[in-house]
Amino acid sequence: MRIAFDAIPLLGRMTGIGYCEAGQVSAMTRLHPEHTYQLNYFAARQLAQRRRELAPYLGGHVTARHAFCVPYLYRAVSTFVPIPYSWFFGRNDLTHFFNYIIPPHVGGKTVVTVHDMVYRAFPETVRGRTKTMLDMGLVPSMRRADAIVTDSEFSRSEIVKYYPQFAGKIRVVPCGVDLQRFHPVEDAAAIAQVRKTYGIGERYFLYLGTLEPRKNLERLIEAYAAYAKSMDDPAQLVLAGGKGWLYDGIFARVQALGLEDRVIFTQYIASEDMCALMSGALAFTFPSLYEGFGMPPLEAMACGTPVLVSDAASLPEVTGNSAVIVRAEDTDSITQGLVRLATDADLRRRLSQEGLARAKTFTWERSAGMLYDIYREVLG
Numbered sequence: 001m002r003i004a005f006d007a008i009p010l011l012g013r014m015t016g017i018g019y020c021e022a023g024q025v026s027a028m029t030r031l032h033p034e035h036t037y038q039l040n041y042f043a044a045r046q047l048a049q050r051r052r053e054l055a056p057y058l059g060g061h062v063t064a065r066h067a068f069c070v071p072y073l074y075r076a077v078s079t080f081v082p083i084p085y086s087w088f089f090g091r092n093d094l095t096h097f098f099n100y101i102i103p104p105h106v107g108g109k110t111v112v113t114v115h116d117m118v119y120r121a122f123p124e125t126v127r128g129r130t131k132t133m134l135d136m137g138l139v140p141s142m143r144r145a146d147a148i149v150t151d152s153e154f155s156r157s158e159i160v161k162y163y164p165q166f167a168g169k170i171r172v173v174p175c176g177v178d179l180q181r182f183h184p185v186e187d188a189a190a191i192a193q194v195r196k197t198y199g200i201g202e203r204y205f206l207y208l209g210t211l212e213p214r215k216n217l218e219r220l221i222e223a224y225a226a227y228a229k230s231m232d233d234p235a236q237l238v239l240a241g242g243k244g245w246l247y248d249g250i251f252a253r254v255q256a257l258g259l260e261d262r263v264i265f266t267q268y269i270a271s272e273d274m275c276a277l278m279s280g281a282l283a284f285t286f287p288s289l290y291e292g293f294g295m296p297p298l299e300a301m302a303c304g305t306p307v308l309v310s311d312a313a314s315l316p317e318v319t320g321n322s323a324v325i326v327r328a329e330d331t332d333s334i335t336q337g338l339v340r341l342a343t344d345a346d347l348r349r350r351l352s353q354e355g356l357a358r359a360k361t362f363t364w365e366r367s368a369g370m371l372y373d374i375y376r377e378v379l380g
Contacts, residue, residue: 023175027363038063074103
């Protein structure tokens with residue numbers, strides 16, 4: 001087979017979509033070298049940088065094909081004018097698009113990954129131009145697709161809820177976790193150095209992700225305030241990650257509750273610091289209201305960190321019984337979860353061990369194997 005991948009999510013500062021593609025593509029090309037693979041990408045500037053970014057995926061049976069065009073420009077124009085994708089990248093047996101949209105006239109069979117329905121469930125958290133493209137392009141894209149891949153059974157149910165006409169095309173392929181990138185750090189000096197870098201105390205709860213309303217952080221802060229009042233020596237709450245949308249209320253809630261000395265905002269965390277930051281935490285907290293899969297809790301489990309998640313969306317599906325699960329919209333429930341984790345060392349040890357074991361079942365090899373079966377199904 002000749003299989004092509006849309007490589008745009010692999011370029012620049014990667015998001016969760018990019019890491020998902022990177023894991024699946026790397027494992028796929030390694031497990032099935034009998035096929036040839038082509039990474040397609042648009043770029044009009046920083047061409048040398050783009051080639052360096054794709055270099056880890058290339059070699060022998062894996063090549064890259066470049067088209068000179070601004071990626072967003074092609075995506076925007078092709079929403080209105082059906083400029084054939086095949087003009088730029090030729091025809092392959094199958095082309096997989098990992099970011100919701102299949103452009104017109106690809107040539108050959110097509111697969112698209114629709115990671116979640118955040119754009120329908122929480123439209124206020126989606127960029128205006130992204131929402132416009134999905135409004136105009138998602139239904140035609142799913143109509144063009146020979147198969148629609150999504151990350152969890154929850155996301156499958158959400159797609160069916162909003163677009164029942166495509167139910168028969170949907171296949172679930174869970175994400176994996178890179179166990180070389182995410183692993184326990186036992187070097188106390190390395191953990192201490194990371195704490196010093198980000199101004200964090202010795203004991204802390206950690207949240208790592210985007211600061212935005214659907215992550216349920218205002219309720220987490222309120223729950224933390226109640227926890228802190230009940231403890232003689234409360235751990236800090238570290239909220240690490242970049243600002244998303246409508247984040248002002250998160251900072252305002254900290255100020256209103258007088259928690260400026262106990263709640264630490266670190267913003268961007270360097271990739272090389274993540275394992276030590278997670279490994280040093282008392283527990284990882286992720287009480288999100290909506291997740292198509294929820295990679296951060298799984299990455300924390302791979303670091304041996306006890307995890308608290310909400311009962312919402314796909315999170316219980318990912319963590320199973322290896323986490324403290326709280327009610328997403330119940331502040332008291334979240335407070336009780338924090339107290340349990342802070343006071344029960346045996347619980348933390350058990351969750352650490354069980355989390356490590358569960359994370360090892362979510363491999364990119366397993367994910368790529370399931371995806372390969374879908375390719376074979378599509379190609380007959």
